[in-house]
Amino acid sequence: MSSNNLAFPTADYEARLAKLRAEMDKRALDWLVITDPSNMAWISGYDGWSFYVHQAVIVGRSGMPLWWGRAMDALGALRTVYMPDDHVVGYDDIYVQNPDRHPHETLAELLLERGAETARIGVEMDNYYYSAAAHATLVGHLPQARIVDATGLVNWQRAVKSPAEIDRMRKAAGIVEAMHRRILEVAEPGLPKHHLVAEIMRASVLGTDEAWGDYPAIVPLTPSGMDATAPHLTWDDQPMRPGEATFFEIAGVYRRYHCPQSRTLFLGTMPDEFKRAEEAVLEASSKALDQAKPGNTCADIANAFNTTLNARGYVKESRCGYAIGLSYPPDWGERTMSFRSDDTTVLEPGMTFHFMPALWLDTGGIEITEPILITETGVECLSSLPREVCIK
Amino acid sequence: MSSNNLAFPTADYEARLAKLRAEMDKRALDWLVITDPSNMAWISGYDGWSFYVHQAVIVGRSGMPLWWGRAMDALGALRTVYMPDDHVVGYDDIYVQNPDRHPHETLAELLLERGAETARIGVEMDNYYYSAAAHATLVGHLPQARIVDATGLVNWQRAVKSPAEIDRMRKAAGIVEAMHRRILEVAEPGLPKHHLVAEIMRASVLGTDEAWGDYPAIVPLTPSGMDATAPHLTWDDQPMRPGEATFFEIAGVYRRYHCPQSRTLFLGTMPDEFKRAEEAVLEASSKALDQAKPGNTCADIANAFNTTLNARGYVKESRCGYAIGLSYPPDWGERTMSFRSDDTTVLEPGMTFHFMPALWLDTGGIEITEPILITETGVECLSSLPREVCIK
Numbered sequence: 167m168s169s170n171n172l173a174f175p176t177a178d179y180e181a182r183l184a185k186l187r188a189e190m191d192k193r194a195l196d197w198l199v200i201t202d203p204s205n206m207a208w209i210s211g212y213d214g215w216s217f218y219v220h221q222a223v224i225v226g227r228s229g230m231p232l233w234w235g236r237a238m239d240a241l242g243a244l245r246t247v248y249m250p251d252d253h254v255v256g257y258d259d260i261y262v263q264n265p266d267r268h269p270h271e272t273l274a275e276l277l278l279e280r281g282a283e284t285a286r287i288g289v290e291m292d293n294y295y296y297s298a299a300a301h302a303t304l305v306g307h308l309p310q311a312r313i314v315d316a317t318g319l320v321n322w323q324r325a326v327k328s329p330a331e332i333d334r335m336r337k338a339a340g341i342v343e344a345m346h347r348r349i350l351e352v353a354e355p356g357l358p359k360h361h362l363v364a365e366i367m368r369a370s371v372l373g374t375d376e377a378w379g380d381y382p383a384i385v386p387l388t389p390s391g392m393d394a395t396a397p398h399l400t401w402d403d404q405p406m407r408p409g410e411a412t413f414f415e416i417a418g419v420y421r422r423y424h425c426p427q428s429r430t431l432f433l434g435t436m437p438d439e440f441k442r443a444e445e446a447v448l449e450a451s452s453k454a455l456d457q458a459k460p461g462n463t464c465a466d467i468a469n470a471f472n473t474t475l476n477a478r479g480y481v482k483e484s485r486c487g488y489a490i491g492l493s494y495p496p497d498w499g500e501r502t503m504s505f506r507s508d509d510t511t512v513l514e515p516g517m518t519f520h521f522m523p524a525l526w527l528d529t530g531g532i533e534i535t536e537p538i539l540i541t542e543t544g545v546e547c548l549s550s551l552p553r554e555v556c557i558k
Numbered sequence: 559m560s561s562n563n564l565a566f567p568t569a570d571y572e573a574r575l576a577k578l579r580a581e582m583d584k585r586a587l588d589w590l591v592i593t594d595p596s597n598m599a600w601i602s603g604y605d606g607w608s609f610y611v612h613q614a615v616i617v618g619r620s621g622m623p624l625w626w627g628r629a630m631d632a633l634g635a636l637r638t639v640y641m642p643d644d645h646v647v648g649y650d651d652i653y654v655q656n657p658d659r660h661p662h663e664t665l666a667e668l669l670l671e672r673g674a675e676t677a678r679i680g681v682e683m684d685n686y687y688y689s690a691a692a693h694a695t696l697v698g699h700l701p702q703a704r705i706v707d708a709t710g711l712v713n714w715q716r717a718v719k720s721p722a723e724i725d726r727m728r729k730a731a732g733i734v735e736a737m738h739r740r741i742l743e744v745a746e747p748g749l750p751k752h753h754l755v756a757e758i759m760r761a762s763v764l765g766t767d768e769a770w771g772d773y774p775a776i777v778p779l780t781p782s783g784m785d786a787t788a789p790h791l792t793w794d795d796q797p798m799r800p801g802e803a804t805f806f807e808i809a810g811v812y813r814r815y816h817c818p819q820s821r822t823l824f825l826g827t828m829p830d831e832f833k834r835a836e837e838a839v840l841e842a843s844s845k846a847l848d849q850a851k852p853g854n855t856c857a858d859i860a861n862a863f864n865t866t867l868n869a870r871g872y873v874k875e876s877r878c879g880y881a882i883g884l885s886y887p888p889d890w891g892e893r894t895m896s897f898r899s900d901d902t903t904v905l906e907p908g909m910t911f912h913f914m915p916a917l918w919l920d921t922g923g924i925e926i927t928e929p930i931l932i933t934e935t936g937v938e939c940l941s942s943l944p945r946e947v948c949i950k
Contacts, residue, residue, distance in 0.1 A: 215888070217888050244788075246791070260900075298681065358770065364760045396633035397631070400607055400773065402770065484629075484654070504654075
């Protein structure tokens with residue numbers, strides 16, 4: 167433990183652990199194996215780009231969490247987690263990407279040494295980086311244990327943010343605003359797209375006077391014209407063209423806390439068709455955000471959005487938002503709540519979302535989105551950027 | 559299919575498919591479900607940041623591959639894959655991150671519709687993004703099929719690069735050289751680390767006169783001083799200090815092909831202890847690269863390196879290199895061969911590796927690494943940067 171690297175005060179981690187353990191008790195879990203990097207960071211403070219090899223934080227019924235991972239990354243754990251050094255366990259490098267061995271053999275041993283032979287153990291079956299082979303190895307080496315699905319268990323504990331977490335997201339909002347301002351400064355017809363992306367990435371790391379920029383869980387998505395009819399294509403070297411819309415789906419990040427926000431830029435004169443779509447999105451967004459308040463549900467927001475949008479003659483097939491906060495690649499979403507008509511989760515103060523009313527039309531895309539915080543009485547947009555499509 | 563977005567000529571994809579199918583035949587596989595994004599791109603051309611939701615390319619005994627993924631990403635598939643449009647299948651958004659449903663229910667249906675009820679189906683049990691839940695869903699919905707492990711099957715077909723692939727890696731080498739040159743221009747005592755990283759990221763995307771820069775599968779790793787005793791910590795806002803070493807583990811990327819290369823910078827006067835470590839690494843590297851030629855094995859390289867290093871009084875516990883090429887986050891390695899004493903894979907012309915003789919000492923780290931190509935007669939370093947620790 168290196169206290170100057172510590173992400174939050176120890177008391178915060180203790181409170182998170184107590185909250186998590188209450189949920190483990192409800193589910194009668196003796197152990198929880200946490201493999202999602204964002205969940206690992208939330209419960210232990212661990213921060214490093216090592217999720218390309220198998221690693222986990224293990225929580226039992228008592229005591230502090232254990233960090234387990236590749237021996238060389240144990241050094242990074244010692245410098246970032248809040249637990250004492252003897253709660254960090256490294257496995258030998260021979261287990262790394264070796265077809266004849268699997269790191270989870272050593273995780274099973276670690277659990278057996280701690281008396282988990284017949285325990286009830288939760289694992290994150292559908293969270294990132296918990297592979298089918300990891301699961302098969304764990305099950306094979308703990309034949310008498312009961313291994314049960316705990317996908318999203320930790321993610322749900324993260325839904326309501328502490329004031330310290332909200333402060334980070336506000337700083338991240340400042341960064342994403344600076345990134346959008348930089349886009350408007352440099353974008354122009356003829357500019358190769360990668361030149362623009364280079365400026366966006368530079369701005370994202372430079373951050374603001376208040377906050378340095380961390381890396382986003384998703385790279386900038388900046389498609390123009392027909393490429394913007396598809397949501398997740400990345401950049402190339404083609405020049406920006408007059409008469410084309412470009413959307414910028416980007417996030418500011420401060421110490422792993424994300425504030426994503428999209429805006430759309432049109433070079434030249436916007437066609438009426440595009441203008442109508444913009445008006446529909448803006449009106450539907452306004453109606454949707456009126457529903458964003460404690461006591462309402464995720465579905466209330468989605469229904470208000472879709473009803474208004476449909477009345478204008480547009481249809482959005484996909485969800486119009488999701489929970490956000492602490493994250494690592496490949497996704498800045500929290501993977502719990504979604505703004506869709508069948509999600510009846512009740513909104514609470516301190517929850518944070520990316521309200522994401524993107525429309526991908528036949529001839530281009532419009533993304534005008536808002537990172538939002540549910541307050542005691544309603545909603546607050548974390549960023550104050552104007553919503554309208556920018557025209558240049 | 560949008561031919562102007564196509565990564566390689568269709569004939570290249572056909573050759574890859576034939577090669578893959580020969581291996582599937584050896585293993586008596588009727589179907590192969592490919593979920594690793596780098597494998598998906600290699601076999602189909604698909605390129606998008608959508609690997610945070612479940613997706614796959616499916617290869618049967620005949621016909622072209624099928625792309626399967628989220629409906630909104632099918633639009634991106636139509637614009638990047640070489641197959642005709644009816645070989646792209648999207649699933650409904652209701653399956654996305656929804657605790658009550660799993661996208662692999664729809665993948666099982668797709669396989670059943672194509673007669674795979676009792677087929678022998680290979681899956682990538684330990685490749686990225688194939689979760690334990692994905693596997694359990696597939697097995698549960700195909701109760702009569704034989705689902706077997708095919709981890710790394712595609713990755714191994716990628717080991718020997720075509721001239722067109724090597725050309726991309728050479729362009730990527732030009733980019734990483736430009737990134738290192740930019741570091742030497744701007745690094746100085748007092749410079750906040752994130753300001754330096756902002757310049758590195760900008761340079762990586764600007765690329766060279768020949769090649770625009772794509773995003774790397776790992777963000778720049780740039781730790782200084784004690785933080786450099788751990789390999790995978792990311793940046794913060796601390797100033798660079800005189801008397802500290804900083805290593806830069808970075809990659810140039812051209813159209814998803816990576817050329818990673820690390821160099822080390824010392825600000826001030828290098829202590830004798832550090833100088834001795836540098837000499838040991840350089841000598842051991844030279845001996846190791848002498849062994850890099852067709853007919854020798856991965857182990858020959860590792861053994862030459864370790865013997866020389868140990869004679870100088872240093873020990874490196876971890877592998878000293880791995881295969882590289884096409885990649886997506888979270889790792890730019892190809893996850894097949896490693897330079898370690900128990901890897902007896904025979905080297906062949908056209909194989910590409912990151913020779914990675916990093917040393918993490920008690921007081922700092924030295925990384926001086928080489929992206930290499932096995933030639934008909936020996937080895938070629940893809941980059942011509944001088945190896946010595948830079949002093950400024």
